Amino acid sequence: MKKIILTGDRPTGKLHVGHYVGSLKRRVELQNSGEFDEIYIMIADAQALTDNFDNPEKVRQNIIEVALDYLSVGLDPAKSTLFIQSMVPQLTELSFYYMNLVTVARVQRNPTVKSEIQMRGFGGSIPVGFFCYPISQAADITAFKATLVPVGEDQLPMLEQTKEIVRSFNRIYNCEALVEPDIMLPDNDICRRLPGTDGKAKMSKSLGNCIYLSDDEKTVQQKIMNMYTDPTHIKVSDPGHLEGNTVFTYLDAFSKEEDFVKYLPEYKNLDELKEHYTRGGLGDVKIKRFLNSIMQAELEPIRARRKEYEKDIAAVYDILRADSDRARQVAEATLQDVKDAMKINYFADEELIRAQAAKYQG
Ligand code: ATP
Numbered sequence: 001m002k003k004i005i006l007t008g009d010r011p012t013g014k015l016h017v018g019h020y021v022g023s024l025k026r027r028v029e030l031q032n033s034g035e036f037d038e039i040y041i042m043i044a045d046a047q048a049l050t051d052n053f054d055n056p057e058k059v060r061q062n063i064i065e066v067a068l069d070y071l072s073v074g075l076d077p078a079k080s081t082l083f084i085q086s087m088v089p090q091l092t093e094l095s096f097y098y099m100n101l102v103t104v105a106r107v108q109r110n111p112t113v114k115s116e117i118q119m120r121g122f123g124g125s126i127p128v129g130f131f132c133y134p135i136s137q138a139a140d141i142t143a144f145k146a147t148l149v150p151v152g153e154d155q156l157p158m159l160e161q162t163k164e165i166v167r168s169f170n171r172i173y174n175c176e177a178l179v180e181p182d183i184m185l186p187d188n189d190i191c192r193r194l195p196g197t198d199g200k201a202k203m204s205k206s207l208g209n210c211i212y213l214s215d216d217e218k219t220v221q222q223k224i225m226n227m228y229t230d231p232t233h234i235k236v237s238d239p240g241h242l243e244g245n246t247v248f249t250y251l252d253a254f255s256k257e258e259d260f261v262k263y264l265p266e267y268k269n270l271d272e273l274k275e276h277y278t279r280g281g282l283g284d285v286k287i288k289r290f291l292n293s294i295m296q297a298e299l300e301p302i303r304a305r306r307k308e309y310e311k312d313i314a315a316v317y318d319i320l321r322a323d324s325d326r327a328r329q330v331a332e333a334t335l336q337d338v339k340d341a342m343k344i345n346y347f348a349d350e351e352l353i354r355a356q357a358a359k360y361q362g
């Protein structure tokens with residue numbers, strides 16, 4: 001069986017370091033491993049519209065931002081297909097058929113959807129489109145017969161839902177048209193859901209607590225210097241707490257042992273640094289400066305590559321157009337398999353037409 005990846009992001013803003021550690025970094029590694037037959041990276045504009053339908057301009061403006069972020073982290077159009085969801089209408093058609101296989105109660109149980117509904121303040125007025133987006137995600141994944149979906153932890157329920165749809169479909173229509181995907185979460189627990197710079201549970205475009213991949217050096221530094229730490233750690237001599245301390249969470253996510261040799265040689269590793277902080281006598285500024293050095297080193301090559309691509313925006317749109325065409329062909333083939341399995345092939349089935357005619361000729 002072919003090894004195929006599908007994953008993507010909503011164009012609701014520029015991509016941030018949460019996306020980077022949660023998914024982008026892994027994608028680039030997988031892409032460059034040469035182990036995959038096909039890789040599809042989708043800009044999920046149709047999904048973004050489910051909760052931004054009143055602001056299509058926002059979605060439209062952010063497509064190029066996400067594309068630039070993709071290219072700047074090292075996603076390579078020669079190896080990966082970078083496409084736009086709405087340019088593949090077959091996905092919408094698949095979603096419509098999959099909706100029959102999912103109950104309202106099942107969608108209501110989806111914990112990510114639940115918390116997003118709350119976060120977005122929909123109250124009792126949840127758009128049906130938003131409510132159904134896990135089903136549309138199943139369409140995105142299965143249209144490309146993806147075997148692996150590298151994403152952050154919030155996507156676990158979506159993958160579960162997709163697997164259920166695949167199993168139901170193949171059972172009900174007695175076929176093997178759809179392929180069950182596996183999820184791939186980051187190995188490092190913290191990278192599965194990186195908190196925002198405000199210490200809130202998740203860095204998210206919609207919450208404005210992000211360090212963006214495209215932020216310039218000064219902005220990144222300011223965001224790090226203003227990061228939420230331990231509010232009880234007032235004097236340097238005070239013992240500090242690690243729990244909920246965003247700077248340490250980020251060090252868990254970003255720092256490597258080499259970074260200590262390079263930027264903070266008085267400590268051997270993160271454990272030593274943590275030990276000193278909890279004991280007292282270590283100031284926040286020093287740790288923030290350390291984190292800043294690490295993050296700037298990681299982000300600098302990304303920023304540099306972005307600058308290159310920014311010089312020819314039309315060429316980036318050309319990549320998206322060509323890749324969307326390619327994606328459409330692949331999704332069309334799956335849609336045909338699905339419709340064949342559901343016997344939606346009325347005109348292609350001469351036997352059906354003959355039999356119906358015979359019935360009426362008595
Ligand atoms: P929105 O607020 O519009 O939903 P978002 O910041 O949550 O935006 P998405 O486009 O929904 O971003 O998510 C894209 C991918 O990035 C998903 O795989 C998701 O799991 C991952 N991801 C998003 N935020 C984080 C985070 N803070 N930590 C780790 N992974 C993340």
Ligand code: MG
Nearest residue numbers: 010154204205
């Ligand atoms: Mg999201």
